[in-house]
Amino acid sequence: MIIQDVINHLEELAPLAYAESFDNVGLLVGDKNKPLTGVLVTLDTLESVVDEAIDNNCNLIVSFHPIIFKGLKKLNGSNYVERVVLKAIKHDIAIYAIHTALDNCLQGVNDIICKTLNIENKKILLPQQGTIKKLTTYVPQKDADVLRTALFKSGAGNIGNYENCSFNTDGTGTFKGNDDSNPKIGERGEYRQENETQISVTFQKHLERNILKALFESHPYEEVAFEVTTLDNYNQQIGMGMVGELPNEMTTEEFLDFVKQKMNVSFIKHSKLIKTKVKRIAVLGGSGSFAIAAARSANADVFITADLKYHDFFSAEDQIILADIGHYESEQFTKTFLANYLSKKITNFAVVLSTINTNPVKYL
CATH class of the missing domain: 3.40.1390.30 (NIF3 (NGG1p interacting factor 3)-like)
Structure with a gap:
């Protein structure tokens, strides 16, 4: 298992696409392709937390808050942020921050x-807003069921408590391939009219790559006609x-x-x-x-x-x-939640819950 495998589990829970624009989330320090030795989960990444990761042979720290929030113009250990980053690099420890991606997550x-x-x-x-997209495409009527099924399997068509949602309209499509075309229906240079179905499905924006991959792999045409638009609808799940x-x-x-x-x-x-x-x-x-x-x-x-x-x-x-x-206090249980989540996903590597109270605010 490599560090990227852990990241995949985290982004399945809380896709980075839904983090706030001001935030700095994802892999902040380290190489995602390094073999994993263990994971330490914390609310904040301090020097003492890096030491804790070293002691527990963990080369990945999953932190709720990002240690790097603003750009670093130098790296000489003059403040706690630079010292954390330097120590993590020296000991080959990666740091991943999830922050507002998890804030915006339904289970976060x-x-x-x-x-x-x-x-x-x-x-x-x-x-x-701006996190729901709609795909509209056109396919021969005889291939519509196969394409719809592929789109549904890739995550399209989920609306609230409903899945496999789509809208379909039958009509006539026209096309004529040029000399360089290789049409799957008809011949190049031939004007065609084809009975087609227009399929429209909505999807969460972080799934766009998967949706388009399913579209291209399942569509029979050499050139696929499609449109992707971003909707203004509020996303009740994010x-x-x-x-x-x-x-x-x-x-x-x-x-x-x-x-x-x-x-x-x-x-x-x-x-x-x-x-x-x-x-x-x-x-x-x-x-x-x-x-x-x-x-x-x-x-x-x-x-x-x-x-x-x-x-x-x-x-x-x-x-x-x-x-x-x-x-x-309002976020203190987050690290326990993340540690429990990763422990269920990763059963053959240590997932360590940090024992360090990183709260900088003290009371008399």
């Missing part, structure tokens, strides 16, 4: 928070944050105490407790001030997130309770 960071807090009937709080409901209504104080217990936090910064009872809860792990308006629009009673500034709390507008539980 925010789903972990929802499960920890027993939140049900979950849906994405801020669905992504996006930031989640919103759902508690199994039973709780008083505000009971719920905040419940959050402290379940999320292992010592205190919560919050806005005015304008509601006596709460049931509908929005969550967004990490810095979530940008989603306050969306949480209000979703009629959430409470929005659980982190890194709220003084003026952010005014944005509650006496319509919602904002609860800042801390950045590390």
Whole structure:
């Protein structure tokens, strides 16, 4: 097994195509073709974490946060980022960051928070746009079933809880091959009219290469006529944050105490407790001030997130309770989730859960 094999499993869970544009995800340090010795999973990659990987004979660190976020203009060990990168290179250790690809994943960071807090009937709080594409192609009617099946097998035609979705219209296609053509139907130089089916299917953008490969391999024509367009539809399977409901209504104080217990936090910064009872809860792990308006629009009673500034709390507008539980605290269970996921996928190599608490924020 090589490092790329682990990356393939990670990107099956959280395709990098759905990471935010500002982010720096993927293989940040190292050679993807190196033989794997072991995997260490962490929330942050610090020097002590690299030492931990060395001690456990792990040559791949899977980190939630990227150690390299901005461009490195020099590499002389003058700060913690450079020292981490230098040590990893010296010991031939690769570093992979998953960050907002997992934030936007349906089974990712925010789903972990929802499960920890027993939140049900979950849906994405801020669905992504521009991540659904549509393929339209034209095929002889007698070959339509074969082509549709190939497209479905490659991942096309999935819409929410439904699969094998397509729209089909029968019509007449025309063509005439030039002297360099090698038509599968008719002869070069011959004007043809062919009974064809127009097939339209939607797909997730990270599957485009697979979809087009299936199209070209299964289509009978020498030249395949097709169109790929990006839709403006919101993707209900991809996006930031989640919103759902508690199994039973709780008083505000009971719920905040419940959050402290379940999320292992010592205190919560919050806005005015304008509601006596709460049931509908929005969550967004990490810095979530940008989603306050969306949480209000979703009629959430409470929005659980982190890194709220003084003026952010005014944005509650006496319509919602904002609860800042801390950045590390909101994402702390992510590394356990990733370690468990990889352990099920990789049974013949060690997947080590880092024991280092990388939270830089301390409390008295």
